[in-house]
Amino acid sequence: MVSIDMSGKNVLITGAGGGIGGGIADVFAKAGAKVYVADWKFENAQRKADEIKAAGGEAIPLMLDVTKKDDIYAAVDKIAAEDGRIDNLVTCAGAMYNVPYMKTTEEQLRTLLEINLISVNNTCQAVLRHMIPRKEGKIVNVQSSASREGHPLCAHYAASKFGVMGLTQSIALSVTGDNINVNGLCPGFIDTQLGAQQNSNLWDVLMKNWGKSKEEMMSVLVARDIPMQRLQTPEDIGYAALFLCSDMAKNITAQSLNIDGGMKLD
Numbered sequence: 001m002v003s004i005d006m007s008g009k010n011v012l013i014t015g016a017g018g019g020i021g022g023g024i025a026d027v028f029a030k031a032g033a034k035v036y037v038a039d040w041k042f043e044n045a046q047r048k049a050d051e052i053k054a055a056g057g058e059a060i061p062l063m064l065d066v067t068k069k070d071d072i073y074a075a076v077d078k079i080a081a082e083d084g085r086i087d088n089l090v091t092c093a094g095a096m097y098n099v100p101y102m103k104t105t106e107e108q109l110r111t112l113l114e115i116n117l118i119s120v121n122n123t124c125q126a127v128l129r130h131m132i133p134r135k136e137g138k139i140v141n142v143q144s145s146a147s148r149e150g151h152p153l154c155a156h157y158a159a160s161k162f163g164v165m166g167l168t169q170s171i172a173l174s175v176t177g178d179n180i181n182v183n184g185l186c187p188g189f190i191d192t193q194l195g196a197q198q199n200s201n202l203w204d205v206l207m208k209n210w211g212k213s214k215e216e217m218m219s220v221l222v223a224r225d226i227p228m229q230r231l232q233t234p235e236d237i238g239y240a241a242l243f244l245c246s247d248m249a250k251n252i253t254a255q256s257l258n259i260d261g262g263m264k265l266d
Protein backbone atom coordinates (compact mmCIF):
# COMPACT_ATOMS: atom_id res chain seq x y z
CA MET A 1 0.00 0.00 0.00
CA VAL A 2 1.23 3.51 -0.81
CA SER A 3 0.50 6.21 1.74
CA ILE A 4 2.01 9.45 2.99
CA ASP A 5 3.46 9.16 6.48
CA MET A 6 4.74 12.39 8.02
CA SER A 7 5.62 10.86 11.40
CA GLY A 8 8.75 12.48 12.79
CA LYS A 9 8.40 15.50 10.47
CA ASN A 10 7.38 18.99 11.42
CA VAL A 11 5.57 21.68 9.44
CA LEU A 12 5.13 25.40 9.98
CA ILE A 13 1.85 26.69 8.53
CA THR A 14 1.14 30.43 8.49
CA GLY A 15 -2.48 31.60 8.54
CA ALA A 16 -3.36 28.22 10.05
CA GLY A 17 -6.03 29.79 12.26
CA GLY A 18 -8.05 30.46 9.08
CA GLY A 19 -10.12 28.35 6.72
CA ILE A 20 -7.63 26.89 4.23
CA GLY A 21 -4.66 26.97 6.62
CA GLY A 22 -6.77 25.13 9.18
CA GLY A 23 -7.65 22.45 6.62
CA ILE A 24 -3.99 22.05 5.71
CA ALA A 25 -3.08 21.77 9.40
CA ASP A 26 -5.69 19.03 9.91
CA VAL A 27 -4.39 16.99 6.97
CA PHE A 28 -0.71 17.21 8.05
CA ALA A 29 -1.64 16.27 11.62
CA LYS A 30 -3.62 13.26 10.38
CA ALA A 31 -0.54 12.20 8.40
CA GLY A 32 1.46 12.23 11.67
CA ALA A 33 3.35 15.53 11.40
CA LYS A 34 3.97 17.89 14.29
CA VAL A 35 2.13 21.04 13.21
CA TYR A 36 3.11 24.57 14.17
CA VAL A 37 -0.18 26.42 13.82
CA ALA A 38 0.77 30.07 13.25
CA ASP A 39 -1.59 33.02 12.99
CA TRP A 40 -1.71 36.63 14.11
CA LYS A 41 -5.10 35.83 15.65
CA PHE A 42 -3.69 33.73 18.46
CA GLU A 43 -7.11 32.60 19.70
CA ASN A 44 -7.76 31.02 16.28
CA ALA A 45 -4.35 29.32 16.24
CA GLN A 46 -5.03 28.02 19.74
CA ARG A 47 -8.48 26.73 18.75
CA LYS A 48 -7.10 24.86 15.72
CA ALA A 49 -4.23 23.38 17.78
CA ASP A 50 -6.73 22.23 20.44
CA GLU A 51 -8.90 20.58 17.76
CA ILE A 52 -5.89 18.74 16.34
CA LYS A 53 -4.79 17.56 19.78
CA ALA A 54 -8.34 16.44 20.63
CA ALA A 55 -8.26 14.32 17.45
CA GLY A 56 -4.98 12.68 18.57
CA GLY A 57 -2.54 14.83 16.58
CA GLU A 58 0.41 16.97 17.62
CA ALA A 59 0.09 20.75 17.32
CA ILE A 60 1.66 23.86 18.79
CA PRO A 61 -0.09 27.23 18.45
CA LEU A 62 2.08 30.22 17.59
CA MET A 63 1.23 33.90 17.65
CA LEU A 64 2.85 35.19 14.44
CA ASP A 65 2.21 38.33 12.43
CA VAL A 66 3.80 37.58 9.05
CA THR A 67 4.28 41.28 8.32
CA LYS A 68 6.87 41.41 11.15
CA LYS A 69 10.16 40.08 9.81
CA ASP A 70 11.88 39.92 13.21
CA ASP A 71 9.00 37.89 14.63
CA ILE A 72 9.18 35.45 11.70
CA TYR A 73 12.92 34.90 12.21
CA ALA A 74 12.46 34.48 15.98
CA ALA A 75 9.65 31.92 15.54
CA VAL A 76 11.53 29.95 12.88
CA ASP A 77 14.79 29.91 14.86
CA LYS A 78 12.93 28.73 17.98
CA ILE A 79 11.36 25.80 16.10
CA ALA A 80 14.72 24.87 14.56
CA ALA A 81 16.45 25.08 17.94
CA GLU A 82 13.84 22.96 19.69
CA ASP A 83 13.26 20.34 16.97
CA GLY A 84 16.71 20.46 15.37
CA ARG A 85 15.21 21.29 11.96
CA ILE A 86 12.22 22.49 9.92
CA ASP A 87 11.00 19.92 7.39
CA ASN A 88 8.13 21.74 5.73
CA LEU A 89 6.76 25.25 5.38
CA VAL A 90 3.31 26.14 4.06
CA THR A 91 2.67 29.87 3.69
CA CYS A 92 -1.08 30.43 3.77
CA ALA A 93 -1.65 33.72 5.64
CA GLY A 94 -3.51 36.05 3.35
CA ALA A 95 -5.81 39.03 2.96
CA MET A 96 -7.99 40.48 0.22
CA TYR A 97 -9.81 43.63 -0.86
CA ASN A 98 -12.75 43.32 -3.24
CA VAL A 99 -13.04 46.88 -4.53
CA PRO A 100 -13.56 48.26 -8.07
CA TYR A 101 -10.15 49.30 -9.36
CA MET A 102 -10.79 53.07 -9.52
CA LYS A 103 -11.86 53.01 -5.86
CA THR A 104 -8.73 51.23 -4.66
CA THR A 105 -6.04 53.07 -2.73
CA GLU A 106 -2.27 52.81 -2.65
CA GLU A 107 -2.54 51.98 1.03
CA GLN A 108 -4.64 48.90 0.21
CA LEU A 109 -2.01 47.79 -2.30
CA ARG A 110 0.75 48.21 0.28
CA THR A 111 -1.28 46.24 2.83
CA LEU A 112 -1.79 43.31 0.46
CA LEU A 113 1.83 43.33 -0.70
CA GLU A 114 2.94 43.20 2.95
CA ILE A 115 0.59 40.39 3.99
CA ASN A 116 0.44 38.31 0.79
CA LEU A 117 3.85 38.75 -0.84
CA ILE A 118 6.61 40.25 1.31
CA SER A 119 5.65 37.88 4.13
CA VAL A 120 6.18 34.89 1.84
CA ASN A 121 9.62 36.18 0.87
CA ASN A 122 10.63 36.68 4.50
CA THR A 123 9.22 33.38 5.74
CA CYS A 124 10.84 31.39 2.94
CA GLN A 125 14.22 33.05 3.57
CA ALA A 126 13.99 32.50 7.31
CA VAL A 127 13.18 28.80 6.86
CA LEU A 128 15.66 28.19 4.03
CA ARG A 129 18.52 29.28 6.35
CA HIS A 130 17.80 26.05 8.20
CA MET A 131 16.85 23.82 5.26
CA ILE A 132 19.88 24.60 3.03
CA PRO A 133 22.59 23.35 5.45
CA ARG A 134 20.60 20.12 5.94
CA LYS A 135 20.07 19.72 2.18
CA GLU A 136 16.44 18.83 2.75
CA GLY A 137 13.08 20.57 2.84
CA LYS A 138 9.79 21.25 1.11
CA ILE A 139 7.95 24.56 0.82
CA VAL A 140 4.44 25.20 -0.47
CA ASN A 141 3.16 28.74 -1.01
CA VAL A 142 -0.61 29.12 -1.25
CA GLN A 143 -1.28 31.27 -4.29
CA SER A 144 -4.63 31.65 -6.06
CA SER A 145 -6.43 31.39 -9.36
CA ALA A 146 -5.78 35.17 -9.19
CA SER A 147 -2.07 34.32 -9.61
CA ARG A 148 -2.94 33.52 -13.23
CA GLU A 149 -5.67 35.99 -14.12
CA GLY A 150 -6.58 39.50 -13.05
CA HIS A 151 -10.06 40.60 -11.99
CA PRO A 152 -11.64 44.08 -11.90
CA LEU A 153 -12.71 43.68 -8.25
CA CYS A 154 -9.40 42.49 -6.87
CA ALA A 155 -6.57 44.12 -8.80
CA HIS A 156 -4.27 44.46 -5.80
CA TYR A 157 -4.95 40.93 -4.61
CA ALA A 158 -4.10 39.61 -8.10
CA ALA A 159 -0.94 41.75 -8.18
CA SER A 160 0.20 40.27 -4.87
CA LYS A 161 -0.66 36.70 -5.91
CA PHE A 162 1.01 37.01 -9.34
CA GLY A 163 4.03 38.10 -7.30
CA VAL A 164 3.87 35.01 -5.11
CA MET A 165 3.93 32.80 -8.19
CA GLY A 166 7.01 34.53 -9.61
CA LEU A 167 8.70 34.46 -6.22
CA THR A 168 7.92 30.75 -5.78
CA GLN A 169 9.39 29.84 -9.17
CA SER A 170 12.51 31.93 -8.51
CA ILE A 171 13.12 30.58 -5.02
CA ALA A 172 12.61 27.05 -6.32
CA LEU A 173 15.26 27.52 -9.00
CA SER A 174 17.65 29.01 -6.42
CA VAL A 175 17.66 25.87 -4.29
CA THR A 176 17.50 23.04 -6.82
CA GLY A 177 21.03 22.05 -5.79
CA ASP A 178 20.03 21.79 -2.15
CA ASN A 179 17.43 19.02 -2.45
CA ILE A 180 14.69 21.51 -1.57
CA ASN A 181 11.40 21.69 -3.45
CA VAL A 182 9.35 24.88 -3.61
CA ASN A 183 5.90 24.84 -5.18
CA GLY A 184 2.61 26.70 -5.17
CA LEU A 185 -1.06 25.83 -4.95
CA CYS A 186 -3.80 27.78 -6.69
CA PRO A 187 -7.13 27.19 -4.95
CA GLY A 188 -10.34 28.08 -6.77
CA PHE A 189 -13.37 29.12 -4.68
CA ILE A 190 -13.53 28.15 -1.02
CA ASP A 191 -16.05 29.40 1.51
CA THR A 192 -13.81 31.13 4.11
CA GLN A 193 -13.48 34.46 5.89
CA LEU A 194 -10.84 35.72 3.42
CA GLY A 195 -11.03 39.52 3.27
CA ALA A 196 -13.27 39.84 6.35
CA GLN A 197 -10.44 41.61 8.18
CA GLN A 198 -10.54 44.25 5.43
CA ASN A 199 -14.40 44.40 5.54
CA SER A 200 -14.14 42.89 2.09
CA ASN A 201 -15.01 39.20 2.25
CA LEU A 202 -15.62 37.93 -1.29
CA TRP A 203 -18.87 36.18 -0.43
CA ASP A 204 -20.27 39.21 1.43
CA VAL A 205 -19.35 41.51 -1.47
CA LEU A 206 -20.90 39.16 -4.05
CA MET A 207 -24.07 38.75 -1.98
CA LYS A 208 -24.42 42.53 -1.82
CA ASN A 209 -23.66 43.01 -5.54
CA TRP A 210 -25.86 40.18 -6.76
CA GLY A 211 -28.69 40.61 -4.23
CA LYS A 212 -28.81 36.85 -3.68
CA SER A 213 -28.43 34.58 -0.65
CA LYS A 214 -25.05 32.91 -0.23
CA GLU A 215 -26.43 29.52 -1.29
CA GLU A 216 -28.13 30.93 -4.43
CA MET A 217 -25.03 32.86 -5.37
CA MET A 218 -22.71 29.89 -4.86
CA SER A 219 -24.87 27.63 -7.01
CA VAL A 220 -24.89 30.22 -9.85
CA LEU A 221 -21.11 30.62 -9.57
CA VAL A 222 -20.49 26.87 -9.52
CA ALA A 223 -22.78 26.26 -12.51
CA ARG A 224 -21.20 29.11 -14.49
CA ASP A 225 -17.49 28.85 -13.67
CA ILE A 226 -16.51 25.44 -12.31
CA PRO A 227 -16.52 22.50 -14.75
CA MET A 228 -16.63 19.94 -11.94
CA GLN A 229 -19.68 21.76 -10.54
CA ARG A 230 -18.54 22.00 -6.94
CA LEU A 231 -16.70 24.41 -4.66
CA GLN A 232 -13.33 23.36 -3.25
CA THR A 233 -12.68 22.63 0.43
CA PRO A 234 -9.75 23.47 2.74
CA GLU A 235 -8.94 19.75 2.91
CA ASP A 236 -8.60 19.60 -0.90
CA ILE A 237 -5.78 22.11 -0.56
CA GLY A 238 -4.37 20.21 2.43
CA TYR A 239 -4.08 16.93 0.51
CA ALA A 240 -2.26 18.67 -2.35
CA ALA A 241 0.10 20.41 0.09
CA LEU A 242 0.76 17.08 1.81
CA PHE A 243 1.63 15.42 -1.50
CA LEU A 244 3.97 18.26 -2.50
CA CYS A 245 5.71 18.00 0.89
CA SER A 246 6.13 14.22 0.59
CA ASP A 247 9.02 12.32 -0.98
CA MET A 248 6.59 11.26 -3.71
CA ALA A 249 6.91 14.81 -5.07
CA LYS A 250 10.73 14.95 -4.93
CA ASN A 251 10.97 15.73 -8.66
CA ILE A 252 8.30 18.43 -8.66
CA THR A 253 9.53 21.97 -8.12
CA ALA A 254 8.72 25.53 -9.28
CA GLN A 255 5.17 24.45 -10.17
CA SER A 256 1.78 25.92 -9.32
CA LEU A 257 -1.02 23.40 -9.13
CA ASN A 258 -4.61 24.49 -9.77
CA ILE A 259 -7.11 22.97 -7.36
CA ASP A 260 -10.25 24.51 -8.78
CA GLY A 261 -12.44 21.84 -10.33
CA GLY A 262 -11.08 22.55 -13.82
CA MET A 263 -11.66 26.32 -13.80
CA LYS A 264 -8.19 27.28 -15.04
CA LEU A 265 -6.39 25.28 -17.71
CA ASP A 266 -2.89 26.79 -17.52
Ligand SMILES: NC(=O)c1ccc[n+]([C@@H]2O[C@H](COP(=O)([O-])OP(=O)(O)OC[C@H]3O[C@@H](n4cnc5c(N)ncnc54)[C@H](O)[C@@H]3O)[C@@H](O)[C@H]2O)c1
Pocket residue numbers: 014015016017018019020021038039040041044064065066067092093094095115142143144145186187188189190191192193194195196
Ligand atom coordinates in the same frame (compact mmCIF):
# COMPACT_ATOMS: atom_id res chain seq x y z
N1 LIG B 1 -10.88 31.25 0.01
C1 LIG B 1 -10.58 31.18 -1.27
O1 LIG B 1 -11.47 31.01 -2.13
C2 LIG B 1 -9.14 31.30 -1.72
C3 LIG B 1 -8.88 31.10 -3.08
C4 LIG B 1 -7.56 31.19 -3.51
C5 LIG B 1 -6.54 31.46 -2.62
N2 LIG B 1 -6.82 31.66 -1.31
C6 LIG B 1 -5.69 31.93 -0.42
O2 LIG B 1 -5.69 31.01 0.65
C7 LIG B 1 -5.04 31.59 1.78
C8 LIG B 1 -5.90 31.39 3.01
O3 LIG B 1 -7.10 32.12 2.86
P1 LIG B 1 -8.50 31.64 3.46
O4 LIG B 1 -9.45 31.59 2.33
O5 LIG B 1 -8.31 30.46 4.32
O6 LIG B 1 -8.91 32.91 4.33
P2 LIG B 1 -9.00 33.09 5.91
O7 LIG B 1 -9.29 34.52 6.14
O8 LIG B 1 -9.93 32.08 6.46
O9 LIG B 1 -7.53 32.74 6.38
C9 LIG B 1 -6.47 33.65 6.28
C10 LIG B 1 -5.69 33.58 7.58
O10 LIG B 1 -4.55 34.41 7.46
C11 LIG B 1 -4.41 35.08 8.70
N3 LIG B 1 -3.64 36.31 8.52
C12 LIG B 1 -3.99 37.43 7.86
N4 LIG B 1 -3.03 38.35 8.00
C13 LIG B 1 -2.05 37.79 8.76
C14 LIG B 1 -0.80 38.25 9.26
N5 LIG B 1 -0.37 39.48 9.02
N6 LIG B 1 -0.05 37.40 9.99
C15 LIG B 1 -0.49 36.15 10.24
N7 LIG B 1 -1.66 35.66 9.84
C16 LIG B 1 -2.43 36.49 9.09
C17 LIG B 1 -5.84 35.37 9.15
O11 LIG B 1 -5.90 35.66 10.55
C18 LIG B 1 -6.53 34.07 8.77
O12 LIG B 1 -6.49 33.14 9.82
C19 LIG B 1 -4.79 33.06 1.42
O13 LIG B 1 -3.45 33.23 1.05
C20 LIG B 1 -5.71 33.29 0.23
O14 LIG B 1 -5.24 34.30 -0.60
C21 LIG B 1 -8.10 31.59 -0.84
